[in-house]
Amino acid sequence: MKKRYALRFSPTLVEQPLVSKLVRTYDVDINILNADVASGRGGKLIVELSGTQEALSGSVAWLLDSGILVSEMFKELTFQEEGCINCGACTAVCSSRALSMDPQWKLVYDPALCVVCSLCVQACPMQLFEVSNEREA
Amino acid sequence: MAKSVAQINEKIKQGKVVVVTAEEFTLMAQHTSIEVLADEVDVVTTATFGPMCSSSAVINFGHWSPGIRMEEITLNGVSAYEGLAAVDTIIGATAESKFDPTYGGANVIEDLIAGKDVRLVARGKGTDCYPTKEIDTWINKDTINEFYLFNPRNSYQNYAAATNSTNKIRNTYMGILLPRCSNITYSTSGELSPLLNDPYLRTIGLGTRIFLGGTEGYVVWNGTQYNTTRERNEHGIPLGGGATLAVIGDAKKMSTDYIRSAYYEKYGISMFVGIGIPIPVLDVEMARHLAISNRQIDTMILDYGIEGHPSVGRTTYAELQSGKVTLPDGKEVKSAPLSSLSMAREIAKLLQEWIEEGSFFLTEAVHMFPQDSFVKTMVSREEGTR
Numbered sequence: 001m002k003k004r005y006a007l008r009f010s011p012t013l014v015e016q017p018l019v020s021k022l023v024r025t026y027d028v029d030i031n032i033l034n035a036d037v038a039s040g041r042g043g044k045l046i047v048e049l050s051g052t053q054e055a056l057s058g059s060v061a062w063l064l065d066s067g068i069l070v071s072e073m074f075k076e077l078t079f080q081e082e083g084c085i086n087c088g089a090c091t092a093v094c095s096s097r098a099l100s101m102d103p104q105w106k107l108v109y110d111p112a113l114c115v116v117c118s119l120c121v122q123a124c125p126m127q128l129f130e131v132s133n134e135r136e137a
Numbered sequence: 138m139a140k141s142v143a144q145i146n147e148k149i150k151q152g153k154v155v156v157v158t159a160e161e162f163t164l165m166a167q168h169t170s171i172e173v174l175a176d177e178v179d180v181v182t183t184a185t186f187g188p189m190c191s192s193s194a195v196i197n198f199g200h201w202s203p204g205i206r207m208e209e210i211t212l213n214g215v216s217a218y219e220g221l222a223a224v225d226t227i228i229g230a231t232a233e234s235k236f237d238p239t240y241g242g243a244n245v246i247e248d249l250i251a252g253k254d255v256r257l258v259a260r261g262k263g264t265d266c267y268p269t270k271e272i273d274t275w276i277n278k279d280t281i282n283e284f285y286l287f288n289p290r291n292s293y294q295n296y297a298a299a300t301n302s303t304n305k306i307r308n309t310y311m312g313i314l315l316p317r318c319s320n321i322t323y324s325t326s327g328e329l330s331p332l333l334n335d336p337y338l339r340t341i342g343l344g345t346r347i348f349l350g351g352t353e354g355y356v357v358w359n360g361t362q363y364n365t366t367r368e369r370n371e372h373g374i375p376l377g378g379g380a381t382l383a384v385i386g387d388a389k390k391m392s393t394d395y396i397r398s399a400y401y402e403k404y405g406i407s408m409f410v411g412i413g414i415p416i417p418v419l420d421v422e423m424a425r426h427l428a429i430s431n432r433q434i435d436t437m438i439l440d441y442g443i444e445g446h447p448s449v450g451r452t453t454y455a456e457l458q459s460g461k462v463t464l465p466d467g468k469e470v471k472s473a474p475l476s477s478l479s480m481a482r483e484i485a486k487l488l489q490e491w492i493e494e495g496s497f498f499l500t501e502a503v504h505m506f507p508q509d510s511f512v513k514t515m516v517s518r519e520e521g522t523r
């Protein structure tokens with residue numbers, strides 16, 4: 001199974017190689033979708049963990065033990081499709097190609113490709129995108 | 138053989154008129170001669186659905202009892218103009234609410250068109266003929282008298298595409314421009330766009346009946362910043378903003394399908410306006426204009442990251458609509474639209490149906506627009522306060 005988490009680090013934890021420790025300790029694949037980490041300032045990682053249910057819950061428990069704030073991304077991007085006028089402004093900023101125009105110039109949204117960069121939230125002149133809340137893991 | 142607008146209207150009346158959209162006409166021109174098309178097709182419909190900031194609505198509220206000569210007028214917290222007699226106003230699309238920067242004049246116009254109640258607050262000096270000093274009430278489109286759209290500048294003939302060479306993201310009216318020229322945005326419907334199909338405005342002038350916001354409207358003047366001096370390519374297409382139109386129409390009959398408020402992050406409010414213009418295929422010369430294809434429509438790419446927006450290159454709508462544009466330095470950049478081509482197509486199709494079913498007739502302009510108009514910039518003077 002795959003789950004996405006937001007990991008929040010304190011400044012001291014940034015100095016530790018947490019991701020590689022996690023991979024070595026648990027049988028999980030980690031895909032970093034978004035990272036905002038800086039030495040001395042702490043940071044946030046959006047990661048997708050794939051592995052068995054056990055491996056995932058073990059990973060989360062271990063991360064929490066290490067002092068990282070872990071929350072599961074339970075809905076990524078929400079899109080109120082009915083208000084869409086198919087202008088295409090959101091596609092200008094979507095590098096993951098989750099948002100694209102089809103041959104009839106209608107907007108297509110593929111949540112599987114979304115990396116939650118949230119640029120479309122600002123780009124949409126109809127304000128139809130929202131990045132949803134996370135929930136505690 | 139050349140046709141007149143009157144002859145075309147006679148055909149509409151008889152149900153014999155041949156109408157196609159500008160995209161269909163361009164496609165037909167690939168395998169049919171212009172002469173045959175000029176003969177066989179009577180009307181070509183064009184359309185656009187893009188953000189048009191210079192839009193507004195004129196409203197007459199009806200008199201209050203006892204009377205008030207309105208000042209400091211707000212509609213849902215958005216300021217409306219107070220200098221038009223007692224109970225007339227004009228509200229601009231880009232005016233912002235005092236309480237919410239994402240709500241503005243365009244939202245008020247959209248809410249009124251949707252039939253929603255809007256809060257009206259106004260003050261008055263209290264005079265002999267207008268003694269009331271303050272009102273706070275609710276209006277909707279059924280309680281007010283006139284409510285018409287009056288847009289001083291719509292339907293830009295062409296518009297430059299935008300990119301951003303700086304290291305910082307730019308929030309512009311051309312959308313979000315990523316750093317280091319990582320995207321290009323553009324905002325016309327290309328070969329379907331009204332004024333690209335009649336580049337010298339031979340058939341469009343004062344009094345031209347058009348599709349506006351879901352009902353019929355009229356061209357009432359040349360638009361502001363009307364520019365006939367822009368450099369043109371070999372097909373007569375200006376390489377950037379050229380002609381514009383001022384348009385008018387009864388907002389009470391409009392639909393929120395074709396008038397939509399918009400909010401651009403860190404820029405402000407705008408309004409998507411649906412416009413469709415029928416162009417009579419008067420002769421071979423008009424047919425040649427109408428056969429224009431996206432490959433033949435050029436526009437400049439301007440750098441919105443730098444003051445003065447210098448040009449970084451030139452492209453065509455064929456390239457822009459392909460989703461990738463190659464800049465002069467060889468970099469391939471993603472391109473994305475800001476105006477809705479699918480909505481423009483819907484409008485062109487709807488206008489085609491109206492003409493075919495005989496509910497929309499063409500008009501002959503009663504006054505043509507200037508051929509020698511250019512755009513001045515403001516003059517800055519010292520001692521400017523005097």
